[in-house]
Amino acid sequence: MNWEQLLSLKRQGDTNKRLRNEQDETRLGFDVDYDRIIFSPEFRSLQDKTQVIPLSSTDFVHTRLTHSLEVSVVARSLGRKAGVKILEKHPALHEIHGYKPNDFGAIVAAAALAHDIGNPPFGHSGEKAIGHFFKEGFGKIHKSKLSAEEYEDLCSFEGNANGFKILTQNQQGQPGGLRLSYATLGAFTKYPKASLPKKPSPHIACKKYGFFQSQKTIFSEVANELGLVSQSTSKSSYFRHPLAYLVEAADDICYTIIDFEDGINLGLIEEEFALEYLINLVRNKIQTKKYNALPTTKARVSYLRALAISTLIEDAVSVFIKNETSLLDGTFDVSLLEKSQFQAQINDIIKLSVERIYNAEEVIDKEISGFEIINELLLRFTTAVNNSYTNKASSYDTLLMKLLPAEMELQHQNLYDRLMGVCSVVASYSDRKAILTYKKLKGMVF
Numbered sequence: 001m002n003w004e005q006l007l008s009l010k011r012q013g014d015t016n017k018r019l020r021n022e023q024d025e026t027r028l029g030f031d032v033d034y035d036r037i038i039f040s041p042e043f044r045s046l047q048d049k050t051q052v053i054p055l056s057s058t059d060f061v062h063t064r065l066t067h068s069l070e071v072s073v074v075a076r077s078l079g080r081k082a083g084v085k086i087l088e089k090h091p092a093l094h095e096i097h098g099y100k101p102n103d104f105g106a107i108v109a110a111a112a113l114a115h116d117i118g119n120p121p122f123g124h125s126g127e128k129a130i131g132h133f134f135k136e137g138f139g140k141i142h143k144s145k146l147s148a149e150e151y152e153d154l155c156s157f158e159g160n161a162n163g164f165k166i167l168t169q170n171q172q173g174q175p176g177g178l179r180l181s182y183a184t185l186g187a188f189t190k191y192p193k194a195s196l197p198k199k200p201s202p203h204i205a206c207k208k209y210g211f212f213q214s215q216k217t218i219f220s221e222v223a224n225e226l227g228l229v230s231q232s233t234s235k236s237s238y239f240r241h242p243l244a245y246l247v248e249a250a251d252d253i254c255y256t257i258i259d260f261e262d263g264i265n266l267g268l269i270e271e272e273f274a275l276e277y278l279i280n281l282v283r284n285k286i287q288t289k290k291y292n293a294l295p296t297t298k299a300r301v302s303y304l305r306a307l308a309i310s311t312l313i314e315d316a317v318s319v320f321i322k323n324e325t326s327l328l329d330g331t332f333d334v335s336l337l338e339k340s341q342f343q344a345q346i347n348d349i350i351k352l353s354v355e356r357i358y359n360a361e362e363v364i365d366k367e368i369s370g371f372e373i374i375n376e377l378l379l380r381f382t383t384a385v386n387n388s389y390t391n392k393a394s395s396y397d398t399l400l401m402k403l404l405p406a407e408m409e410l411q412h413q414n415l416y417d418r419l420m421g422v423c424s425v426v427a428s429y430s431d432r433k434a435i436l437t438y439k440k441l442k443g444m445v446f
Contacts, residue, residue, distance in 0.1 A: 005227035012176035021098030030106035048430035075250035079108030111187035118163025120427035122370030129374035130157035186241035193237035239330030263357040278304040
């Protein structure tokens, strides 16, 4: 892979090449990507989607929206710092093509802003609930009518793939979806493969999957334009765009440190115990006099959080630049933080977060409720859509169809597209909308 291709400004539907040195410096194409994402309704819905802790408990807790904004800020710093080093190593990118360090920051920031845009309600348990419906629940009746790849898309429903669909799918009056630059789409795709075969190698790019069968053609177009290296003869799996590693690092840094901060502020982790973990990460950077003058737990944690994020940004960029060659040829097969000099401290924080935060009673309660809610929504809506398609809709089915968005084309000839359409609708719901719709279906709104 080479940087000139990887930084492509091309958008879906373009007939002419977009050149960096012809861009308007006041609003680059990569900046347009960021704007289009942040003004999209799918992004706005993240304000009412769970990050880890259920939304109603406290003002401290992060939502998917605040998490995505913070990941984007960290990603921008990672991209800019890496961009400086890349341009030093490849001066022609600047001298001939006009690329600047901020271009790298803009690409990574936009991709990071969208990294959770495809996630269903109720956190990662929402993905599992959708998959469970088709693998173990009523939805398994459709297995014999679908290809193996189509069925796996449903059984292993993946927020990353749904995000790629949101960013690229045609909509009424809006061909090509948000029409983001291919550089941003490449950086967005942490797992550039189809759902099958599952984990064909231990490479980090194969950990999950990043596009549904319905988006395979457009992903191939993106991969070809960017010059991504294929891992398979079937073109169903590719090595990552190098900047996807920076997007992943930004997410890893934020959920490691900021979820931990939420746990401390919520009282799930004792202050003395927690601060020790953070201090181990930033011991050499603490200004003792300033730290000791801070009056509250929140202030002390905030100070250590800022130092920790700054420390991990510098370290991730160092790992990225040190391994640039293997990132470009696809042989770098782990996340950047797995090569961090602070890996032991990171693992200690994550282990404590799993014990005290991710397995907290209110988190488990949310996941259990989410399974029931999503199962009921999928059961009612898939039944109504398929009955409507075969002209067997009951009066109740007809009423349910009115709850589905008019702009969604759910009357597809293809069963897979109908089922995936319903999944996309349910995945687009905020936590509260999913709960309210469930109550409507159960007659609990009066």
